[in-house]
Amino acid sequence: MSVRPSDARRGTSPWVPLLVVVAIGCAIMAPLNRQFLTASNGYVILASAGLLCVIGLAQVVVLSVGEFSLAIGGIGALSGVAMGYLLVERGAPLAVAVVVALAVGLAAGLVNGLLVAYSGVHGFVITLASGGAFTGLALGITETQPYNGLPEALTVFGTGRAGFVPYLAFATVALSLAAAAFFRWHRLGRLLLTVGGNREAAALSGLSPVRAVVAAHALSGLLAGAAGVMAAAQLHEANASVGAEWVITSFTVAIIGGTSLAGGVVSIGGLLFAGVILALIKDALVMLDVNPLWVTLTQGVLILAAVFLGRSSGWRAVRRPAAPRAVSLEGAAS
Amino acid sequence: MNAVEARRIWKTFDGNTALRDAHLAIEPGSIHALVGENGAGKSTLIKALTGVHRPDRGDILVGGVPVTLAGVHDAMRFGVSAVHQERNLVPELSVAENLLLHQPPRRGGLLDYQRMYREAEPWLARVGLDVDPRARAKTLSVAQGQLLEIARALSVRASVLLLDEPTASITEREAAVLFGILRELRDAGTAVLFVSHKLEEVLGLCDRITVLRDGQTVLDGVQAQGLRRADLITAMVGRSVAFAERREPCARPEAVPMLELRDVATELGHDAVNLSVAPGGVVALYGLVGAGRTELARCLLGLGRLTGGEVLLRGAPVRIADPHDALHRHRIGYVSEDRKGEGLILSHSVAHNIGITVWDRLRRALGFITPRREADAVGPVAARMGVRMSGLDQEVGQLSGGNQQKVCVARWLAGDVDLLVVDEPTIGVDVRTKEEMYVLLDELARAGKAILLISSDLSEVVRLADRILVMADRRIIAEHVNTGDYAQLSARIMDEIVEAQALVVPERATA
Structure with a gap:
C-alpha cells in the first residue's frame, strides 16, 4: 500500500501566485482611488504588513515542527508591556528594555515548549491556557492602562520611514531573511523541518523530536516578543490588549503564505507576500469606504481560498518533475 | 455463481505494482481464505472489492454482474461489507448507535432510540453478542467490538462479508466463538472472506483458499481439505523464483x-x-x-x-x-521496513533525506550547514546507490519506491555506520x-x-x-x-x- 503525500502535508510553493494576486489587487485599486498609488499609502500598507509578517513568522516556526501556538498574542502583549514597564516605570535604557522584552518572549515560549514536550497534554490546551495567562499577566502589570511616553528612538523606529518604506519593514525583512536562512541552512532549522515532516523517521535517524518541539516554541516566543516590541513602537504605547487578534492573524498569514499545517514545509517568501496581501486588503477596504468590520470576513474567505489554491498546486507538484523546495527563499531575497 | 469476484485486477501506486492480474472468487455459503505475506497485495485487493481503490484494470463482479464501485457505500449497496483490522467504532456512542450507524431509525427527523435498541437486538443475537444495546461501545472488549462490527456489516444486508485479520488481536477462546459464528453465517448463505496470517486457522476454518504472492494469485480458490500447512507456506513464499548466484561470502570469522x-x-x-x-x-x-x-x-x-x-x-x-x-x-543504522511511515520525509529533498545523519558533522560556525558541503557529502553516496532523480533537490515523494528505498539506505551510508x-x-x-x-x-x-x-x-x-x-x-x-x-x-x-x-x-x- 502506498500513500500519496496528502495535500495538507505538502503545503504549497505559493509565492508566484501570491505575487500575481498582489499585482492584480494594485491594478484594480489604482484607478478606483487616486490616493492608492501614493508614497504615503505605500507606507501605510508596508507598515501594517511589516507587523503582520512577524506575527506570522512566530506561527510558522511552530508550524514547521508540526505544532501550533495559540499563545502568540499573549506573549507579544507580555513582552511589549514588560518593555513599557521598564521604560516608563523604571526609566531603564531602551536597549536594556528591548533585550528584556525579547528575553521575556523567549522564556514564555520555552515554558510552552517544555510543557508541550514533556506533559503529554496537547499543545492546543497548553498554549490556549498559557496565552490567556500571559495576556492576564500583562493586564495585571499595566492595570489595563497602556504605558505612554515611550522614548523617541522607539517611536521613530515604529512610525518613521525612508521614502515610502517604513523603518519597521527593515526589521521585518531582516527577521525573515534570518528565518529563511535558519530553515534552509541551520542545523536546528533542519531539525524542526525534519521532525515536522516525519516525526517517526526523524526519531529513528537519531534526531530528537522533543528538542525540536521545545526549540520551536522558544523561537516562536522570541519572535512573538519581537512583534510585541514592534507593535508598541508602532502604536507609541505598550498595551496589554495588543495581541487580541494575533492568533488568527498569524494562522492567516502562515497558511496563505503556503506553510503546511501538518509540518515539514515552510515558505518565508510566501509569508511576506501573504502579509502584504492582508495589509493591502485592509487598506483597500478603508480606501473604498468599506466598514472595517468586513476585514475579518475577508480574512476568513482568504484562508479558504488559500487552502483551495494550495490543493490545486499540490496536484500540480505530483505530476511535475521539478520539485518545489522545502524552504523557498526567493520571496525573501527579492 | 460467485457471490463476488475480482477478475484480472491490476493496481499500481506511484510506479509500484501492488496487484498484477489478481483473481479472487468467493462462492455464496462458503468461507474463503485469502493468505499471503506482507506486501503480497491482500489489503489492496480487499480495498478494490470494497470500493476504496479503483483498479487500474480488471473487473469486480457481484453476483456475476460487473459493477463499478465508487466508494464504500457503493460496495455496501451491492451487499459487500468489510470489517477491517483496526476497530472502527465510535467509543462514546451506544452499541445500538454503532450498530445502526449507517441507517439509524428516525421519527420526525429525530433519532428513534426505542426502535434503535429494539432493532439492534436481533443483529446482536445473530453474532452471539450478549450485551446491552444501551451500553457504550468503549465498554466492550476487543473481541466484543469485533463482533459488533460484524453485526454492523451484516445489518446492511451484506451477502459478502470481508474480514481482514479478525483474529490478530483476540484470544484463542474468543477466536473459537468467532469461528462458530462465521460457520453459522456460512450455513445461512453468506460468503465470508477470511484474511489471516495464522495458517492453522485458515486450514481449520475455511472451505477454499486463495494465495497471493507479489500481487499475483498463485493458488486460486483451491479446496482447503487435504491441503497442508507446508503447501500453503510454499505457495506464499514461492519456490520457483529464479535467482542468481549466491554472493561470495566475505565475512572474517576470525x-x-x-x-x-x-x-x-x-x-x-x-x-x-x-x-x-x-x-x-x-x-x-x-x-x-x-x-x-x-x-x-x-x-x-x-x-x-x-x-x-x-x-x-x-x-x-x-x-x-x-x-x-x-x-x-x-x-548502528536501521533501515525500516516502513519506508514512508518511518523512513522518509516525503516532502523534503533527496539531499535533506540523506543528510540527516551527517548534519552534526557538517555544521560550521553557529550551526550552519553550507549547501556545498552538504552536496559534497551526500552526492557521492546518492551516486553510489544509483538513485535515479532529477537532482539532489528533487522531492523524495516524487521518486519511485525503489529509488526511495535507495535513499533510505544511502542515509546510513552517509552516516558511515x-x-x-x-x-x-x-x-x-x-x-x-x-x-x-x-x-x-x-x-x-x-x-x-x-x-x-x-x-x-x-x-x-x-x-x-x-x-x-x-x-x-x-x-x-x-x-x-x-x-x-x-x-x-x-x-x-x-x-x-x-x-x-x-x-x-x-x-x-x-x-
Whole structure:
C-alpha cells in the first residue's frame, strides 16, 4: 500500500501566485482611488504588513515542527508591556528594555515548549491556557492602562520611514531573511523541518523530536516578543490588549503564505507576500469606504481560498518533475 | 455463481505494482481464505472489492454482474461489507448507535432510540453478542467490538462479508466463538472472506483458499481439505523464483564480531536470543510476519528495553540508549521496513533525506550547514546507490519506491555506520531495483560493514546471507549455514517453522 503525500502535508510553493494576486489587487485599486498609488499609502500598507509578517513568522516556526501556538498574542502583549514597564516605570535604557522584552518572549515560549514536550497534554490546551495567562499577566502589570511616553528612538523606529518604506519593514525583512536562512541552512532549522515532516523517521535517524518541539516554541516566543516590541513602537504605547487578534492573524498569514499545517514545509517568501496581501486588503477596504468590520470576513474567505489554491498546486507538484523546495527563499531575497 | 469476484485486477501506486492480474472468487455459503505475506497485495485487493481503490484494470463482479464501485457505500449497496483490522467504532456512542450507524431509525427527523435498541437486538443475537444495546461501545472488549462490527456489516444486508485479520488481536477462546459464528453465517448463505496470517486457522476454518504472492494469485480458490500447512507456506513464499548466484561470502570469522547478542531477552517477549555478525558478514534473520524480527531490531536501537542478556559491539558490552546513541556513538543504522511511515520525509529533498545523519558533522560556525558541503557529502553516496532523480533537490515523494528505498539506505551510508540493520529491504520495489539492492548490500559487506538482514523473502536470504537464523514467536529456532542450495534450505526451514507454529498454535481446527 502506498500513500500519496496528502495535500495538507505538502503545503504549497505559493509565492508566484501570491505575487500575481498582489499585482492584480494594485491594478484594480489604482484607478478606483487616486490616493492608492501614493508614497504615503505605500507606507501605510508596508507598515501594517511589516507587523503582520512577524506575527506570522512566530506561527510558522511552530508550524514547521508540526505544532501550533495559540499563545502568540499573549506573549507579544507580555513582552511589549514588560518593555513599557521598564521604560516608563523604571526609566531603564531602551536597549536594556528591548533585550528584556525579547528575553521575556523567549522564556514564555520555552515554558510552552517544555510543557508541550514533556506533559503529554496537547499543545492546543497548553498554549490556549498559557496565552490567556500571559495576556492576564500583562493586564495585571499595566492595570489595563497602556504605558505612554515611550522614548523617541522607539517611536521613530515604529512610525518613521525612508521614502515610502517604513523603518519597521527593515526589521521585518531582516527577521525573515534570518528565518529563511535558519530553515534552509541551520542545523536546528533542519531539525524542526525534519521532525515536522516525519516525526517517526526523524526519531529513528537519531534526531530528537522533543528538542525540536521545545526549540520551536522558544523561537516562536522570541519572535512573538519581537512583534510585541514592534507593535508598541508602532502604536507609541505598550498595551496589554495588543495581541487580541494575533492568533488568527498569524494562522492567516502562515497558511496563505503556503506553510503546511501538518509540518515539514515552510515558505518565508510566501509569508511576506501573504502579509502584504492582508495589509493591502485592509487598506483597500478603508480606501473604498468599506466598514472595517468586513476585514475579518475577508480574512476568513482568504484562508479558504488559500487552502483551495494550495490543493490545486499540490496536484500540480505530483505530476511535475521539478520539485518545489522545502524552504523557498526567493520571496525573501527579492 | 460467485457471490463476488475480482477478475484480472491490476493496481499500481506511484510506479509500484501492488496487484498484477489478481483473481479472487468467493462462492455464496462458503468461507474463503485469502493468505499471503506482507506486501503480497491482500489489503489492496480487499480495498478494490470494497470500493476504496479503483483498479487500474480488471473487473469486480457481484453476483456475476460487473459493477463499478465508487466508494464504500457503493460496495455496501451491492451487499459487500468489510470489517477491517483496526476497530472502527465510535467509543462514546451506544452499541445500538454503532450498530445502526449507517441507517439509524428516525421519527420526525429525530433519532428513534426505542426502535434503535429494539432493532439492534436481533443483529446482536445473530453474532452471539450478549450485551446491552444501551451500553457504550468503549465498554466492550476487543473481541466484543469485533463482533459488533460484524453485526454492523451484516445489518446492511451484506451477502459478502470481508474480514481482514479478525483474529490478530483476540484470544484463542474468543477466536473459537468467532469461528462458530462465521460457520453459522456460512450455513445461512453468506460468503465470508477470511484474511489471516495464522495458517492453522485458515486450514481449520475455511472451505477454499486463495494465495497471493507479489500481487499475483498463485493458488486460486483451491479446496482447503487435504491441503497442508507446508503447501500453503510454499505457495506464499514461492519456490520457483529464479535467482542468481549466491554472493561470495566475505565475512572474517576470525575478527571480533561487530555485533553479538548473548541470551538477550526483551520486554517485547524475546527470549534467549543469541546471534553474532562479523565485519563483512551478512546474517539473515528469517521468519514469517509476526515472528518478532523488527521488534528485536528496535530493541537494538534502544527503542525497547532489554530484560536480560548482553549486547556486545566490537567485543565490548554496551547499553544503547536511543537511536541517536546508536548512530553517533555505536555507529548502528536501521533501515525500516516502513519506508514512508518511518523512513522518509516525503516532502523534503533527496539531499535533506540523506543528510540527516551527517548534519552534526557538517555544521560550521553557529550551526550552519553550507549547501556545498552538504552536496559534497551526500552526492557521492546518492551516486553510489544509483538513485535515479532529477537532482539532489528533487522531492523524495516524487521518486519511485525503489529509488526511495535507495535513499533510505544511502542515509546510513552517509552516516558511515559499521553495522546496518536492513528490514525487508526489497519490499515493494521493482525487480531491477531488487537486483541493484543485492549488489549494493554485497558491496557494503565487502567494504567491511556488518549487515543484519531481516527478510521474509527466502530467495533473498539465500542470495545474500552467510548464515540464516530462523525466528518464530520471538525465539531463534534454528541456525543454518547458507549452502546456497535453495531447495534443500527452504524445505528444512519450512519444516522448522511449521513445527514451531504447531507448538505455538495448538490444533483448534475442530473447535
